[in-house]
Amino acid sequence: MTELCAIALGSNLSSEIGDSQKIVQAAIAQLANHPEIEVVKVSRWYRTKAITLPNSAPQPDYINGCAILRTLLTPLQLLHALFYVEQFFGRERRERWGARTLDLDLLLYGDLQIDTPELVLPHPRMSDRAFVLLPLAEIAADWIHPVKGQTISELSQNPPDLDLSYPIALDAKEIVLI
Numbered sequence: 001m002t003e004l005c006a007i008a009l010g011s012n013l014s015s016e017i018g019d020s021q022k023i024v025q026a027a028i029a030q031l032a033n034h035p036e037i038e039v040v041k042v043s044r045w046y047r048t049k050a051i052t053l054p055n056s057a058p059q060p061d062y063i064n065g066c067a068i069l070r071t072l073l074t075p076l077q078l079l080h081a082l083f084y085v086e087q088f089f090g091r092e093r094r095e096r097w098g099a100r101t102l103d104l105d106l107l108l109y110g111d112l113q114i115d116t117p118e119l120v121l122p123h124p125r126m127s128d129r130a131f132v133l134l135p136l137a138e139i140a141a142d143w144i145h146p147v148k149g150q151t152i153s154e155l156s157q158n159p160p161d162l163d164l165s166y167p168i169a170l171d172a173k174e175i176v177l178i
Contacts, residue, residue: 001072002038002070002071002072003070003071003109003110004040004068004069004070004110005068005069005070005071005078005106005107005108005109005110006066006067006068006069006107006108006136006140006143007066007067007069007082007104007105007106007107008064008065008066008103008104008105008107008123008126008131008132008135008136009024009027009028009064009065009066009067009102009103009104010024010062010063010064010065010100010102010103010105010131011023011024011062011063011089011100011101011102011103012050012059012060012061012062012063012099012100013060013099013100013101014101015089015090015101016090017089019063020060020062020063021045021063021170023063023089023101023102024045024063024064024065024102026089027085027089027102027104028042028067030085030088031067031069031081031085034081036071036072036073037069037070037071037073037078037081038069038070038071039067039068039069040067040068040069040070041067041068041139041140042065042066042067042068042139043065043066043067043135043136043138043139044065044135044138044169044170045063045064045065045135045169045170046063046064046065046131046134046135046167046168046169046170047061047062047063047064047167047168047170048061048062048063048064048130048131048165048166048167048168049061049062049164049165049166050062050099051161051164051165059099060099062131063170064131064132064135064167065135066107066132066135066136066138066139066140067139068139068140075106075109075112075114075119075121076118076119078106078109079106079118079119082104082105082106083104085102085104086100086102086103086104089101089102090102091103105123105126105132106119106121106123107122107123107126107132107136108121108122108123108126108140108143108145108146109121111144111146112146113146113147121146122145122146122147126145127145127148127155127159128159128160128161129159129161129165130156130159130161130162130165130167131161131165131167133152133155133156133159134156134159134167134169135167136152136156137152137153137155137156140152141153
């Protein structure tokens, strides 16, 4: 049985593929080529300020967005597929909240709630992040957060980090792949 899932994408480091926007777009294409993943919708891309740990070096701005996927994969299989795509684009996990070529987060998997050492669903910090909620609200406004009991649209009205990350939508229009 297929399940709808939501993911967040982010990048603030260039690679041989190109700048951050090219990387997130290429990541969407790579996911669409997976035989058990269908990319249903992709939000606009947002430029956001990097939120870092105290006393950390400044980082370049991020390009962030969200996508809705339909998949036959289990939540853990999908998470591993996302890790594979991150590694393909040169992701190295060195430090928490560090700069990265690609970050893919599994936000929602239907209405499942999972809490294991390897995977927590819904993503535990998604409702605190404007750079997740604003693009997700574009493509999944009526999706109800399984823990909060509110729609993504409602959660996106006043995210707590809005004044820290300053998300600005880029000119590209929403992409719908069917």
